[in-house]
Amino acid sequence: MRKPIAFVITAAILAACNTQPAPQTQAPELTTLNGNPAVAGEILVKYQGGVSLSSVQPLRGSRQVSAFGDADWGQLARVQVPKGQELAFAEAYSHQAGVEYAEPNYWVENPREEVQAVSLPKTSAPRLQALPSPITDKYFVEVPTGDPFATASVGGNVNYSNVPYLWGIYRTRAPAVWAAGYTGQGVTVAVIDEGVDLNHEDLAANIWTNPNPNNPSCPGLHGYDFADDDADPSDTGGHGTHVAGTIAAAANGKGVVGQAPEAKIAAVRALGYLGGSNYMLVRGLKYAADCGFKVANNSWGSGAKSKAFYDVISYGTQKGTVYVFSAGNSFREGNRLSWPVGYSPVIPGLIGVGATSANNLRAGFSDAGDYVTVAAPGQGILSTIPTVQNPSDPYAYLQGTSMAAPQVSGVVALLFSAKPNLTPLQVRVALERTANASLTGQLAKPDYRTQNAGWYGYGLVDAKAALDYVLANY
Structure with missing residues (x-):
């Protein structure tokens, strides 16, 4: 699906532009963790190569939303956790067997x-x-x-x-x-x-x-x-x-x-x-x-x-x-x-x-x-x-x-x-x-x-x- 563009650089540069439609993509709910914006209620958990995600038991109160990776690099999972408890769950997951690290799913503002x-x-x-x-x-x-x-x-x-x-x-x-x-x-x-x-x-x-x-x-x-x-x-x-x-x-x-x-x-x-x-x-x-x-x-x-x-x-x-x-x-x-x-x-x-x-x-x-x-x-x-x-x-x-x-x-x-x-x-x-x-x-x-x-x-x-x-x- 082609996304509409709503970024007009300046009127001086783009005076020929017509009014453009509002963008469809919206930011998720954000929170502040360690002084930086992050997706509220989400963390990232990286599993070592060779770990099967089907065998991983999520911590109580959390669930895996999606994951990607391969056998060599491992799997990075996006995990839903209770809002306000992102850091606590990241710390808990980091101590699980087979986990390389866990951290907030930080948000990067558009460089535009x-x-x-x-x-x-x-x-x-x-x-x-x-x-x-x-x-x-x-x-x-x-x-x-x-x-x-x-x-x-x-x-x-x-x-x-x-x-x-x-x-x-x-x-x-x-x-x-x-x-x-x-x-x-x-x-x-x-x-x-x-x-x-x-x-x-x-x-x-x-x-x-x-x-x-x-x-x-x-x-x-x-x-x-x-x-x-x-x-x-x-x-x-x-x-x-x-x-x-x-x-x-x-x-x-x-x-x-x-x-x-x-x-x-x-x-x-x-x-x-x-x-x-x-x-x-x-x-x-x-x-x-x-x-x-x-x-x-x-x-x-x-x-x-x-x-x-x-x-x-x-x-x-x-x-x-x-x-x-x-x-x-x-x-x-x-x-x-x-x-x-x-x-x-x-x-x-x-x-x-x-x-x-x-x-x-x-x-x-x-x-x-x-x-x-x-x-x-x-x-x-x-x-x-x-x-x-x-x-x-x-x-x-x-x-x-x-x-x-x-x-x-x-x-x-x-x-x-x-x-x-x-x-x-x-x-x-x-x-x-x-x-x-x-x-x-x-x-x-x-x-x-x-x-x-x-x-x-x-x-x-x-x-x-x-x-x-x-x-x-x-």
Whole structure:
């Protein structure tokens, strides 16, 4: 079932939009546990591999609602418990034989609430660029007039002029990788988000098609919807479509182009219009690994530290999936640590991404810490939005670390197109060793022990330098 879209970015950007229907997906009743929102009356119980759920006796007063998993990883069960007793039941279940852990079913708010829309002019004057000959996208030879990227940065008001609309692609040096013959071909990137517009003019050619949509471990023709548990992962708000365009919008002469314009996008809807539970998100994270996707973009985060997130991402990286996560947008509100990106220092295949402005400084909203592996353009990013939001021009500028993470996911896809057998650790090493710490003016690489602790991690991601590194070393 295709979900209606009710997310209008701003009137300035989407003035052409008509009134849209209210979303059908509603959040469940929520409570606050350990200072974080969670589904009231539910917990998650993880059983070890080899444990048969049919042989498990639920604790009195609780019942299993659903479960998923396999013989190797084990089973994660969603268990209904009395409201107000979630923590007590999680503690009791954690001591049962065969149980690895039990915890609340935390709720993750839709990241759309944190990204910021940016109203920028789209008038332009031509300027020649050195481009790979197959690329015909008109935005490569146009630049905005005036000062469209003027914004408050860490150092105050900084004016940017003559910045291409797709400045992020040039800052990562992706066109140099395309010129070397690597455009993301043969690589599928899972966009774990609130869905993707599967029919968008700039995305349709790059939507993944499942050769076996009835595979129980990897169902769905173009991905899967774990929020509504069906095979239609269409977008319900716009955030996921914008992310997908930054990764792999096609170089087709229309709209924009992604970092990896020949990669495929698998739409993994694990967030509803109002957010999603850890149970939904863990299913989506495991799905990415079980389907064999090389990269999974995650432009979302939670305040709740979760064993289930650590568990499933560790599983996925061992199977070869690189998980890219946005660092968060709360720097001005106390720089709150977000999860699962907080696991980046201890899971090599989890890449944390901070956001930079067009002056290569940390965007003022971008979180900082030792979980920021690299930084990437995240302020004033033009990309795709669902066609229904603005049929005549389905593109918009957004900003946030949500926009920075897909830049890195696209770069990782480029690396896999060059070296398909890279391990997640090798990808991380390549990104770290080749990130540009000069453009960001860092005092050290990484910058975790400097006065700007974790603003950029190892520096600004550099696709061409990373490509050269993997070709020379792996």
